[in-house]
Amino acid sequence: MALGIETVDDILWYLPRRYVDFSTIKPIEQVIAGETVTVMGEVISVEVKQSARDRRLWLNIARVRDDTGTIDIVFFMRTRNAKMRPRFSMAPSKGALVYVSGVVQHSYGRLAMVNPDFEEIHGARRDEQKAGPTKVSAEDELLSTGRVVPIYGLTRGLGQRTMRKIVSNTLKSYSDELDEVIPIEILARHGLPERHWSFANVHFPRNLDCAEEARRRLAFEELFLLRLALRLRRSQYRVPGSGMPCISDGDLVRRFRGLLPFNLTRAQERVIGEIRDDMERDVPMSRLIQGDVGSGKTIVAAFAIVKAVESGYQAALMAPTEILAEQHRRSLERLLQPLGISIISLTGGLSARERNLSLAEIGSGASQVVIGTHALIQDDVTFKRLGLVVTDEQHRFGVNQRIMLASKGENPHVLVMSATPIPRTLALVVYGDLDISIIDELPPGRTPIETHWVKPSGRSKVYDFIRGQVASGRQAYIVCPLIEESEDMDARAATAEAERLKAGVFRDMRVGLLHGKMGGRQKEEVMRQFRDGKLDVLISTTVIEVGVDVPNATVMVIEDADRFGLAELHQLRGRVGRGPHRSYCILIARADNPVSRQRLQAIQRTTDGFLIAEEDLRLRGPGELFGVRQHGIPDLRVDISTKDLSILESAAAAALEIDIDELSPGRCLERLGREVFRRFISLLPQAGA
Numbered sequence: 099m100a101l102g103i104e105t106v107d108d109i110l111w112y113l114p115r116r117y118v119d120f121s122t123i124k125p126i127e128q129v130i131a132g133e134t135v136t137v138m139g140e141v142i143s144v145e146v147k148q149s150a151r152d153r154r155l156w157l158n159i160a161r162v163r164d165d166t167g168t169i170d171i172v173f174f175m176r177t178r179n180a181k182m183r184p185r186f187s188m189a190p191s192k193g194a195l196v197y198v199s200g201v202v203q204h205s206y207g208r209l210a211m212v213n214p215d216f217e218e219i220h221g222a223r224r225d226e227q228k229a230g231p232t233k234v235s236a237e238d239e240l241l242s243t244g245r246v247v248p249i250y251g252l253t254r255g256l257g258q259r260t261m262r263k264i265v266s267n268t269l270k271s272y273s274d275e276l277d278e279v280i281p282i283e284i285l286a287r288h289g290l291p292e293r294h295w296s297f298a299n300v301h302f303p304r305n306l307d308c309a310e311e312a313r314r315r316l317a318f319e320e321l322f323l324l325r326l327a328l329r330l331r332r333s334q335y336r337v338p339g340s341g342m343p344c345i346s347d348g349d350l351v352r353r354f355r356g357l358l359p360f361n362l363t364r365a366q367e368r369v370i371g372e373i374r375d376d377m378e379r380d381v382p383m384s385r386l387i388q389g390d391v392g393s394g395k396t397i398v399a400a401f402a403i404v405k406a407v408e409s410g411y412q413a414a415l416m417a418p419t420e421i422l423a424e425q426h427r428r429s430l431e432r433l434l435q436p437l438g439i440s441i442i443s444l445t446g447g448l449s450a451r452e453r454n455l456s457l458a459e460i461g462s463g464a465s466q467v468v469i470g471t472h473a474l475i476q477d478d479v480t481f482k483r484l485g486l487v488v489t490d491e492q493h494r495f496g497v498n499q500r501i502m503l504a505s506k507g508e509n510p511h512v513l514v515m516s517a518t519p520i521p522r523t524l525a526l527v528v529y530g531d532l533d534i535s536i537i538d539e540l541p542p543g544r545t546p547i548e549t550h551w552v553k554p555s556g557r558s559k560v561y562d563f564i565r566g567q568v569a570s571g572r573q574a575y576i577v578c579p580l581i582e583e584s585e586d587m588d589a590r591a592a593t594a595e596a597e598r599l600k601a602g603v604f605r606d607m608r609v610g611l612l613h614g615k616m617g618g619r620q621k622e623e624v625m626r627q628f629r630d631g632k633l634d635v636l637i638s639t640t641v642i643e644v645g646v647d648v649p650n651a652t653v654m655v656i657e658d659a660d661r662f663g664l665a666e667l668h669q670l671r672g673r674v675g676r677g678p679h680r681s682y683c684i685l686i687a688r689a690d691n692p693v694s695r696q697r698l699q700a701i702q703r704t705t706d707g708f709l710i711a712e713e714d715l716r717l718r719g720p721g722e723l724f725g726v727r728q729h730g731i732p733d734l735r736v737d738i739s740t741k742d743l744s745i746l747e748s749a750a751a752a753a754l755e756i757d758i759d760e761l762s763p764g765r766c767l768e769r770l771g772r773e774v775f776r777r778f779i780s781l782l783p784q785a786g787a
Contacts, residue, residue: 133202172210172211259778279291404434427441442465577640
């Protein structure tokens with residue numbers, strides 16, 4: 099089905115997008131044009147007529163009367179030709195008692211509602227009309243008027259009335275499917291309603307307060323089950339004695355540290371200590387390193403790689419793009435080749451011959467360190483003795499891809515890196531299967547980046563500024579949200595922008611183009627030219643968001659900056675300020691709405707990625723951030739909003755109260771365990787992940 103609804107459970111969890119409150123019923127004489135109301139009355143006449151202005155447009159006008167007055171309800175239908183008289187199936191019949199809800203307006207001097215929601219009250223008598231909605235029988239329960247009405251996301255051929263009827267019938271027929279899954283004591287402690295009430299009121303609430311209470315309870319359940327699923331996955335992966343313990347730091351690690359041309363920060367030393375402790379245990383490490391742009395995560399990962407190699411294991415590092423994989427290869431070669439450690443790349447851009455040679459070296463163990471993209475998780479990639487798996491920019495991958503790479507070894511240590519900070523509130527749930535280390539200190543000497551927001555009318559001054567920087571020997575990026583121009587989006591496109599600037603304001607400068615549709619070798623050649631100073635300006639999409647390190651680049655211009663999230667803007671800004679020169683990030687945007695303006699003001703105020711992450715969470719809410727950052731987790735079925743930050747923490751804390759062993763068959767929490775497995779089966783090892 100187009101909506102993804104295949105089971106009863108899918109229907110129950112297909113929650114309304116919003117609600118319309120039609121619960122206030124007014125006498126017709128009291129209604130006012132412009133207000134949204136519900137009236138109840140008898141249909142005293144029905145007339146179908148043609149529009150005088152458009153002969154293909156037909157009107158069904160039903161006049162409704164109560165004891166105080168009359169109002170017209172009007173339905174429109176357009177036919178293919180003027181002689182075709184339509185059949186108005188969605189219109190009331192004469193003599194029916196109806197509830198009608200909609201916006202009141204004046205039409206030809208009379209009060210009217212155009213295309214309103216209505217429901218006929220079958221079997222009711224005219225003299226019962228004054229009694230109001232309490233006289234409606236259970237069989238004639240109102241679903242589309244006279245109450246708080248749910249509005250669902252629909253597909254072609256499915257109307258709101260039909261959808262409401264399907265959901266209502268499902269709630270009535272499958273109440274047994276709604277047995278409680280959360281322990282009663284947890285519900286009581288957190289003041290949550292029971293499950294049956296919550297489903298009934300999230301779909302057909304008594305009032306808007308009940309709808310919100312029901313939604314929050316179901317959001318708690320989703321987050322609670324997700325946190326339990328990740329705890330289960332962690333417990334099944336981290337079995338004592340199942341890991342590949344590394345030896346204590348030896349000569350290779352000491353030589354590695356001695357060759358570093360700088361001192362490590364206290365934060366780096368702390369995180370290295372946590373990794374060392376993990377890797378020397380017989381339990382597989384499962385750790386996330388969070389660090390801001392430029393905090394030195396690669397050096398920390400290099401320590402783990404050297405430690406694994408010194409212990410006789412291979413290490414694999416997976417990056418989301420070929421550009422970032424190439425950046426890591428060059429960085430690690432500088433650090434590790436003086437130690438005699440062999441490094442090989444495996445990306446999608448290799449020829450068949452190159453790939454076969456690489457596969458042979460990986461399988462034989464001749465390559466101690468393998469750096470690649472998604473190509474690392476292909477079926478034909480086999481390692482001789484994989485002891486460490488590192489994934490960079492974890493939000494670009496997901497749970498399942500991380501597991502697939504780890505499955506290439508026998509419970510190897512897993513290290514996950516992310517330069518996109520995630521607030522602790524969200525990390526409690528999203529990264530519940532990982533220990534978290536934070537590098538919260540930048541190396542000394544990092545050049546501060548000035549950030550400015552410029553309206554499109556100031557673009558010519560921005561170009562003048564770029565010309566001045568290039569004249570001083572520096573380089574600049576210009577990032578666009580699109581690769582090619584689109585009729586559907588009013589936004590700058592990289593290809594068109596490159597052509598325009600080459601032919602215009604930058605015609606005497608060396609301008610390059612980089613985007614995701616280019617081949618791997620072509621992208622690397624463009625980046626090589628930019629790194630080598632053979633290009634002055636690089637026009638690009640967000641393909642440069644991570645992994646690009648050109649110390650001579652001092653200007654980052656982001657077109658249509660209001661189309662990007664805060665985290666993405668922060669990552670793009672981090673491409674400059676990597677050398678000794680003063681650097682600038684210029685955001686070009688109209689920012690017509692308040693949230694866009696708040697985002698741009700926030701990115702101007704601070705360069706602290708963790709503060710930016712908190713602001714991103716506050717402005718966008720955790721729901722959107724879940725999808726962006728953790729591919730592989732099934733979509734949450736409840737819309738998690740900024741109002742739900744307390745639910746995140748409460749659900750995570752409640753999940754820690756559960757004894758994981760009690761979820762197994764035959765134990766007291768078996769039903770909860772079945773629900774965790776059914777809902778988040780893709781996260782659990784026994785699901786074949």
